[in-house]
Amino acid sequence: MKTIILGAGYAGLAVATKLKPHPDLDVTLVEQNPYHTFETRLHEAAAHNTKVTVPLAPLLRGTGVKLDLAVITEVNLDTREVKTKDGPTYQYDTLVVGLGSVTNFYRIPGLAENAAELKELKDADEIFDYVNRVYDAGYVGNRDIVVGGAGLTGVELVTELAQRNESLSKARGIPPFKIYLVEAGPAILPVIDVALRAKAEKVLRDYGIEILTGNRLMQATPTSVTVQTADGQQRIIEAGKIIWTGGIQARDIVKAQNTEKGPGGRIVVDAELRIPAYPEVFVVGDMSLALNQQGKPVPTTAQHAGQQGRLTGDNIMRMVRGEALQPYVPSTLGEFVSLGGLMAVGWMKLPWNQKLALTGGLAHVMKRASEWRWRASIE
Ligand SMILES: Cc1cc2nc3c(=O)[nH]c(=O)nc-3n(C[C@H](O)[C@H](O)[C@H](O)COP(=O)(O)OP(=O)(O)OC[C@H]3O[C@@H](n4cnc5c(N)ncnc54)[C@H](O)[C@@H]3O)c2cc1C
Known part of the structure; x- marks a missing residue:
């Protein structure tokens, strides 16, 4: 099964790092940068020049996934082609689209x-x-x-x-x-x-x-x-x-006759995160419009992008083994906002859907813990 993963952000990288070599699986990850960016820490880099990237190649060891560095210029679901700038055109049996979002300037003049x-x-x-x-x-x-x-x-x-x-x-x-x-x-x-x-x-x-x-x-x-x-x-x-x-909006790079888009240009997906009219295509992360248990759009966060990526990685392994795919069940474990230095505010989920509000150093530790968890999950 020729599988192409587009983007090594929170979603795409989570897919890739969930895969294992399999004789029927041939996977290429296409990404423009040789590194993964911890986007959730960009504000620290902006103020303090903190290192917020990690090289991709070592993270893919043992997964059987090849890494191609290229800028993707077009994804055509009707011809099943992915075009790149000055690089190859890919064809696929299965495609995972995880190219994230771009800033929405809402056409405000200037x-x-x-x-x-x-x-x-x-x-x-x-x-x-x-x-x-x-x-x-x-x-x-x-x-x-x-x-x-x-x-x-x-x-x-x-x-x-x-x-x-x-x-x-x-x-x-x-x-x-x-x-x-x-x-x-x-x-x-x-x-x-x-x-x-x-x-x-x-x-x-x-x-x-x-x-x-x-x-x-x-x-x-x-x-x-x-x-x-x-x-x-x-x-x-x-x-x-x-x-x-x-504001942000989904990256507008997918061409297809039969996709449905929701708020922010996000592509509507089914319970397994596939496009209904193109079941060979998964869309994950900020580009995807998945719904939660209440039928509301899942937020565009790293937390949910990672969950979607991990599930999709597992589902691709299920596909090659001829097993049924599992549906996406989103879960928000908490939300933390850092306020500089060791200060943060936020909440974490407790059993029975209770929320525990936290402020100060403890909230800061929880925010850091979510970043460490992410790092541990890809390494
Ligand atoms: C400053 C900041 C703070 C944030 N804080 C939090 C937080 O605390 N908690 C939280 O949950 N979320 C946070 N978010 C949101 C979170 O970062 C995004 O929801 C998450 O990055 C989405 O993951 P993704 O995989 O969809 O996209 P991304 O992580 O953006 O990955 C997209 C990947 O695609 C690649 N790519 C894009 N276009 C092309 C192309 N044409 N060719 C080749 N490669 C391409 C990019 O290089 C990138 O690697 C924050 C975002 C920002 C900007």
Whole structure:
């Protein structure tokens, strides 16, 4: 069975590392980078240059999976072809699509052209270099940063940046720059409960971050954003750097006559994570629209991408053994938001569907534990 896995992110890599050599299985993993990126830690790389990648080749030892480095340009489900830039065209019996998501700029004028994002290592490097640059003694111009979007990524990013700002300011004797967090919705971190949110907000304010909830970003230029304030006024905020973390959408690379897409361009899949009209194609991770037990879309998180990948890896082994596939049963084990240094807030699942809210060092340890679990599962 010729099987191609597209993407070595949380979903694709989990598929690959679940596989074992089998005489009837010929698997190639196609990925543009020679490494896996711990995307959930990109905010740390952006502020502190933390290493957030791991080479792929050693992780595939013992799996029987070949690694091809190539940029995929088109996935055609009707001709069963995967095209790459300056590389081979692949044909397959079974395909796993796990190419993740891209930033959604919602066609806000000037935003895509002028805002940095935080989706890949190069984005983190760009932000890290900016912060270093504005602390050069000879730097002239506005040094402030506006981050648009107060979800998980935006909040984790501003807190890490605030920490770095504080320490560089002390070390160099230069005043800190200002950080604005702009959010159209009424609150930061809409996914966590009110009490935890209030704690997170206090941490942000203690860092001196200006939180602008209820402020819709209307336009961006290279040096400013215009927001519509809660009372309908327009306010211009000048900045040296604009970063947009306000939304994602599934990578739009699959061509097919008979796919159905849901919110965010995610591809609708069945209980086994296959496209109903193309049962030889699995879609996993941020590109996939799987439903939970309540019929609601499963969140686009690393946690769920990993679960989907592991199940799909097991299901591919079942296919070659002629066994029935198992359905996807999503489970959210907890959600943690890091708030810089050893601070975090979040909750973990207890037996009987109880939730335990955690803040501070313990929440930080739980957040780290989920990252260690992921690492252990692929190594
Ligand atoms: C800053 C940040 C913090 C986050 N924090 C958390 C968190 O705390 N908890 C959590 O659960 N989730 C978190 N997330 C979300 C999580 O990272 C994503 O949901 C997860 O990465 C999705 O996994 P995936 O496998 O679908 O895609 P990805 O992990 O993005 O992997 C996609 C892979 O496809 C490759 N690829 C893409 N296009 C091509 C191409 N054309 N050719 C070849 N290869 C290609 C990419 O290089 C990448 O390796 C965070 C995200 C960000 C950005």
